[in-house]
Structures are given as C-alpha cells and as structure tokens.
Amino acid sequence: MKERMKKNNKEKIEIKKICKLRQNMIEILSLMTEIIEKDKNSLNYIKDKLISLKEILAFENKENFRWGLNFIKETLRRRIKCLEKEENGNERKKV
C-alpha cells in the first residue's frame, strides 16, 4: 500500500514537472517569436539563445535548470523592451 502511494506521488510530481517544463518552453518560444517579429536582423541573437537553451536543458542540477530557464526568459523580455524603446525612438524621429 505504502509503495503504491509512493509510486502515485512520484507520478504526480512527474506530471507537474512536465507541465511546468511545457509551460516554460511555450513562454520562451513565444518570446523568441516576438523578437523575430520585431527585429528582422535577429538571426544571430536567436541562434545564440537556442544554443543557450539547449545547454540549459542539459543541466542535471535542478536549481541550475530552473535558474537557467528563468534567466533566458528574463533576457528575452529585456531584449523585447529594448526593441520597443528603439521602435518608439524611431517613430519620434520620424515625427
């Protein structure tokens, strides 16, 4: 009985982990798509970020893994903010 409960709990945690991973990946991919749409010269940037993401996915340490995913999300968000600022600046210049 105890063993079955342990197994159930393990599976429950595994499902949670997979859902979290999928959520993170969706967020990262959406941010990357936004960057591509905002910046037509973002190929090298995206390539670097894909390489970093692949390295992060290979982390075996849970803390590093979580930190890496959050770091990459934060970096992508900052990039989007910079691109938006640039865009606003260019529009003002035109006016």
Add this chain to the structure above:
Amino acid sequence: MKEKRCKKCGLSVNDVPRPENFRLSEEGLCNICMMEKYQAVIDGKDPLQRFIDEWAVGEPISKSEYIKEVSKILSILIEIIKEKENGKDLKEVLEILRESFSDLTKALSHKHSESFKDLIIIEEYLKSLLNISKRLNKK
C-alpha cells in the same frame, strides 16, 4: 470494500482498459483529471475515451524524454540556421524559425501523449528541411 472512483469524472480502475495505468491521486482525481487541473485542457470528450487516448496507449512519458526530444529539435534548428546563415535570404531563415516556434508552441499546448507525438513529427519535418538545405548548399 467500496470501489474508489475519481471525484471529478467518476471513473474507477474497473472501468478502463490498461488498469495498471489508472491512478487516483490523494485528492481523489484520476490521471486525466490531474492533467486537466494543471493544464486546463477541456476537450469535452467522454472521460473513458480520454483515458483510452491518453493513458491506455503505452507507458506515460517522463520529463527526461521530453527534454531529450525538445533538445533534439533545438539542435536541428541550430543546424538549419548554420546551413542557411551564409545564404542571401536571411528572411527565409527567420520565417522558418517563426513557423517552427509556432508549431512547437502548438505541440506543447496539446495533451500529454499527443504533444509528444507532435514533437516527433516536428523533428522529422525539420530533419527533412535540414537535408534539403544541405543538398542545396552542396550544389
């Protein structure tokens, strides 16, 4: 002894094929209802049909399998960029990336097993795209 049923959909271990894959959590929810709780997937399917589609086909997929598959796809995308970045049409590469990200996002939003199957399809598609790019570069 009273038969334990899922508090949400009412299924019990005796109602399903592959009963070894049927689990009730401590809060009394079955696998499918647990997935719904964390993913907010509502498809209107009959609970038994959902169990058959999700859990009666093979073993549940683990996080490491997921990571492995996503990493494979990322590697292929990186290779495609490397193959194409020396070409003139960088817009085309960005378009491929944008479409691939969109497909991946859709695949990751699907239900458990379907999501994994879709990732494998995307991997195969990108592999063929990479092969075409390599052949074109050789010419």
